[in-house]
Amino acid sequence: MNLNAIGTVLVDTEVVVDPARLALLAKALGTDSAAETALRVPFFGPTAAGKDSVVKPLGMDLRRALQGGQSYEWHRAFVPGETIRLTVRVEDIIDKGSMHLATVLSEYRDSGGKLVQCQRTVFVERRETAQGENG
Amino acid sequence: MSRLRIEPTKSNPITRDEVAAYGDAVGDHNPVHFDPAFAKAMGLADTVVHGPLTTAIIVDRLIAQFGADNILNLDVRLRGPVFPGDQLSMTPIDYGEQDRGVEVHNQRGERIATVTTILKGDADG
Numbered sequence: 001m002n003l004n005a006i007g008t009v010l011v012d013t014e015v016v017v018d019p020a021r022l023a024l025l026a027k028a029l030g031t032d033s034a035a036e037t038a039l040r041v042p043f044f045g046p047t048a049a050g051k052d053s054v055v056k057p058l059g060m061d062l063r064r065a066l067q068g069g070q071s072y073e074w075h076r077a078f079v080p081g082e083t084i085r086l087t088v089r090v091e092d093i094i095d096k097g098s099m100h101l102a103t104v105l106s107e108y109r110d111s112g113g114k115l116v117q118c119q120r121t122v123f124v125e126r127r128e129t130a131q132g133e134n135g
Numbered sequence: 136m137s138r139l140r141i142e143p144t145k146s147n148p149i150t151r152d153e154v155a156a157y158g159d160a161v162g163d164h165n166p167v168h169f170d171p172a173f174a175k176a177m178g179l180a181d182t183v184v185h186g187p188l189t190t191a192i193i194v195d196r197l198i199a200q201f202g203a204d205n206i207l208n209l210d211v212r213l214r215g216p217v218f219p220g221d222q223l224s225m226t227p228i229d230y231g232e233q234d235r236g237v238e239v240h241n242q243r244g245e246r247i248a249t250v251t252t253i254l255k256g257d258a259d260g
Contacts, residue, residue, distance in 0.1 A: 024156045029192065033199040044161045044163060048162070051165075067185075068186075070186060070211050071209060
């Protein structure tokens, strides 16, 4: 993992709350409340601007990495069709010896600059094992 | 305002079609979610459900109880992998005066997540 990425803004772009995406999310949830839930969780910040927008600059090896946590702070529901400003920033990377923990902050703001939602995503990347170390 | 009470709840079993729909929706096509051979090379028993989908399922079960406007924030610590076919059981936990949430287990009794949340009215005590 690239420890120099701390503080770096990896994404600063506009995203649209696409009704087709909302429908797919509701299908993935498959419950009576799914449509309401989809309006609260339509984006996953680390992939919202493309699958490599965060993984590559973080230097994260997906063969050794998993998501360890996710938090949401909701200010309001997204509105279908609205355009949102998304910024994704590397908030912290901690070296825990056998692993790295990276916290990525995704902020979603409406056209007036008001915060709609904050997400924090924690990635856990196991350190690469030296060849032969495990026999 | 009185504190809202969290009731035990369960998800439906998670299907591979639902995982595929989620991957398409958020643009996350990491092979660990779709390719069993890739997942096994990572030491996993099967492909894993996206962490944000697991989180969204937890959010959905709380929204079904309280409505979206009554949930102010949520923090999910993912403790173990969730596989297609898993059904998530959520048990309410009171961590203290203002911190509470749910523990999430699969049908094998394995803890897969711990969740803290703040609902409307919590801040008022």
